[in-house]
Amino acid sequence: MKEFIIKFNDSGQRLDKFLLKTLSDISKGMLYKSIRTKKIKLNGKRTDGSVILSEGDVIRCYINDEFFKDINNTNFKYTFTKAPSKLQIVYEDNNILIVFKPIGLVVHDDDRKSEDTLIDRVLHYLYKSGVYVPEKENSFTPALCNRLDRNTCGLVIAAKNSAALREVNRLIRENRIHKSYLCITSKTPPRKHDTLHAYHYRPDGCKTVKISEKKLEGYHEIITKYNVLSVNGKLSLVKIDLITGRTHQIRAHMAFIGAPLLGDNKYGNIAINKRYNVKYQQLCAYKLFFEPEKDSLLSYLSGKRFISEQPTFIRKYFPDFKL
Numbered sequence: 001m002k003e004f005i006i007k008f009n010d011s012g013q014r015l016d017k018f019l020l021k022t023l024s025d026i027s028k029g030m031l032y033k034s035i036r037t038k039k040i041k042l043n044g045k046r047t048d049g050s051v052i053l054s055e056g057d058v059i060r061c062y063i064n065d066e067f068f069k070d071i072n073n074t075n076f077k078y079t080f081t082k083a084p085s086k087l088q089i090v091y092e093d094n095n096i097l098i099v100f101k102p103i104g105l106v107v108h109d110d111d112r113k114s115e116d117t118l119i120d121r122v123l124h125y126l127y128k129s130g131v132y133v134p135e136k137e138n139s140f141t142p143a144l145c146n147r148l149d150r151n152t153c154g155l156v157i158a159a160k161n162s163a164a165l166r167e168v169n170r171l172i173r174e175n176r177i178h179k180s181y182l183c184i185t186s187k188t189p190p191r192k193h194d195t196l197h198a199y200h201y202r203p204d205g206c207k208t209v210k211i212s213e214k215k216l217e218g219y220h221e222i223i224t225k226y227n228v229l230s231v232n233g234k235l236s237l238v239k240i241d242l243i244t245g246r247t248h249q250i251r252a253h254m255a256f257i258g259a260p261l262l263g264d265n266k267y268g269n270i271a272i273n274k275r276y277n278v279k280y281q282q283l284c285a286y287k288l289f290f291e292p293e294k295d296s297l298l299s300y301l302s303g304k305r306f307i308s309e310q311p312t313f314i315r316k317y318f319p320d321f322k323l
Contacts, residue, residue, distance in 0.1 A: 006057040009140035009162040016049030021139040083120035095164035103153045122158045154285025167297045178289040181240040184282035186272045188236045189259040193227040200246045209248050211256040224253045237318045284311040
């Protein structure tokens with residue numbers, strides 16, 4: 001028998017999701033069968049997988065020891081210490097951390113099996129500062145709330161606790177955290193400013209996306225606002241506001257209107273990129289604006305704007321521009 005006492009960071013989630021994260025070797029089928037046959041009880045009573053856990057709840061699991069073999073092995077939780085703990089911190093409080101991700105750093109582990117990722121750096125920093133103590137957690141690990149491509153720099157939000165993670169994710173879904181980007185396009189957009197509407201599709205297993213003017217099966221609406229800030233020859237410095245947030249939305253949508261990002265070899269002009277000797281997209285997620293409700297856990301961030309350092313590509317091509 002194994003007993004779990006629900007802590008603050010475990011509360012607010014479904015029983016089945018907690019156990020699937022905590023009992024890493026159990027299948028969904030076996031888990032639900034164990035719940036049905038009362039081999040898993042909540043506060044000494046028969047329960048249901050959909051029950052929302054509260055702090056102080058007690059889960060008892062009367063199942064084979066094989067499903068617990070990794071629970072006391074915390075070595076896997078400390079692999080993040082292989083990454084540096086130094087971060088470019090833009091803002092920090094008890095709930096969240098906003099950091100600047102440099103170009104070339106992946107946010108999570110990818111096909112290259114990198115031991116240095118942004119989430120590993122965040123975990124290492126929080127571990128060293130005493131905020132994250134893995135052995136005191138049943139299932140929660142601090143997490144990133146938004147993603148950036150390897151070669152896109154800019155601001156990323158990390159949640160320090162489960163309540164903050166749920167709240168930031170909700171605010172992002174409801175478009176209450178507004179994200180602005182700066183980019184350089186290899187051709188000037190057709191208008192000085194515009195709000196673009198189109199449809200986006202990412203085929204399974206494909207690393208690029210498709211954009212259509214018309215609604216097609218499997219396509220989702222995207223909305224991208226842009227404003228041309230400065231022009232230098234054929235290059236334009238453009239501010240982008242994402243109304244929706246889909247994979248490669250900025251890169252694909254700007255290329256779709258004939259103004260691809262400089263350095264973007266997936267959607268842009270490879271010949272122009274070679275001419276400028278630029279090997280990655282000139283794109284930075286430079287500003288976050290919070291607009292939570294008054295009763296939100298993060299209400300104290302209402303109206304707050306967080307701005308990154310000025311990316312090097314702006315200093316190179318638009319030296320007189322200031323954020």
